[in-house]
Amino acid sequence: MSGNQKIYNLVIVDDHLLFAGSLEGLINSFPNFKVLFHAKNGVDFQNKLKIQKHIPDVILLDINMPVMNGFETMQYLTLNHPSIKVLALSMDDDEKVILKMLRFGAKGYLLKDIHPDNLKLALEEVMLKGYFHSDKVSTTLLNALNEAKGEKIKLKENELKFLQLACTEMTYKEIADVMSLSPKTIDGYRQELFNRLNIKNRVGLVIYALKNEFVKI
Amino acid sequence: MSGNQKIYNLVIVDDHLLFAGSLEGLINSFPNFKVLFHAKNGVDFQNKLKIQKHIPDVILLDINMPVMNGFETMQYLTLNHPSIKVLALSMDDDEKVILKMLRFGAKGYLLKDIHPDNLKLALEEVMLKGYFHSDKVSTTLLNALNEAKGEKIKLKENELKFLQLACTEMTYKEIADVMSLSPKTIDGYRQELFNRLNIKNRVGLVIYALKNEFVKI
DNA sequence: ATTTCAATAAGGATTTTACCTATTTTTTTA
DNA sequence: TAAAAAAATAGGTAAAATCCTTATTGAAAT
Secondary structure (H helix, E strand, C coil): CCCCCCCEEEEEECCCHHHHHHHHHHHHCCCCEEEEEEECCHHHHHHHHHCCCCCCCEEEEECCCCCCCHHHHHHHHHHHCCCCEEEEEECCCCHHHHHHHHHCCCCEEEECCCCHHHHHHHHHHHHHHCCEECCCCCHHHHHHHHHHCCCCCCCCHHHHHHHHHHCCCCCHHHHHHHHCCCHHHHHHHHHHHHHHHCCCCHHHHHHHHHHCCCCCC | CCCCCCCEEEEEECCCHHHHHHHHHHHHCCCCEEEEEEECCHHHHHHHHHCCCCCCCEEEEECCCCCCCHHHHHHHHHHHCCCCEEEEEECCCCHHHHHHHHHCCCCEEEECCCCHHHHHHHHHHHHHHCCEECCCCCHHHHHHCHHHHCCCCCCCHHHHHHHHHHCCCCCHHHHHHHHCCCHHHHHHHHHHHHHHHCCCCHHHHHHHHHHCCCCCC
């Protein structure tokens, strides 16, 4: 609760100076993030890293760069600095590109049109949970992401039951009755699944359950 | 077409011994159904199921029983044997009761005054199509269950758009924005569809839309 | 010209969902 | 068996969904 949280060092790798520069200002305004430097490509990054005494905790890595692009840089980072969390930055949500970055070890990705307010949340989340993805993405992609990262979402027994019942027209209260649990426990399952599956409301649960064949209709 | 069709195992749960017993005889005379046993309530059913080597394919479940009634038994079945098709049995066509059973996962319902000849058809249909309902029911209910008769409800253009958007994670307010209509108009569509389709909440909309292929996932 | 109907939208109340945080209980495991 | 982790439960609040009724408007029908 108090003021002195850990401060995470961050590096921006992006060839658009204006973007990188303004982003630096924004991020430095976040209380627990500090921009160490920004680089215009992978080579530039390596050089600047040498003359730094700090290793960054997290890197915002643009994918489209002319010299040493996002993929190459990602490979270098995975090999040489596997503990640095990398968030891929992309203009659009091209599935192939994003999946490739994740296979290369990125912890997540951000679309460049993310709202400044949300960037702070995104950064905090990636440090806290280890991954983050812009939510402007299809469920299909999210599922693909989970597979790409080898993080198959496993449902606990009660979560599965809850999910199945959530695909009926029962209210949560009725579901709680059926499962002989407190409505608050059910609410806990709901919250947990919403977070894990990156969904927004009960419709998302239904869609997820159907896509993954946890229920049939 | 030929003689050796699959034989479905059936269980009758009803507290009226005479009824259950004679029903058993009738059903055993159907070539592709075999009564495993009958039970006088949900508890009795659970006990008898334990000493059975077969899991039933379909259960005829009376709603009005003194000990563990139809709802409670339905809840137990939905939770523990979701693959068993349940046909609710009722004396009358009390809408609320029937709809509640359907919401709890019953595949359909039969009125007890169904003609013996039709019971055979009903059972065959529920195994084949996955659902069945007695046709001696109120108009409202018939509308709700229109698909049993292959009568697809026609949607007006805006209703269809609304329905499709309701299958996303948008809020109704967001849907209203997208459709450039007042949230109150959207609420009107919602109400109209809920009444016409006899559904209870947004999950019902999603299920309906998917079943009738108004949306794809 | 009046009636009818469909589409739109309002007010206003209640219930259900959703979110955040914290505590207790149970289970696991070191 | 004590400590840690996971599961269940709870309180409080905000937002969204649901329900019921009524009103306006313009087009279509008789």
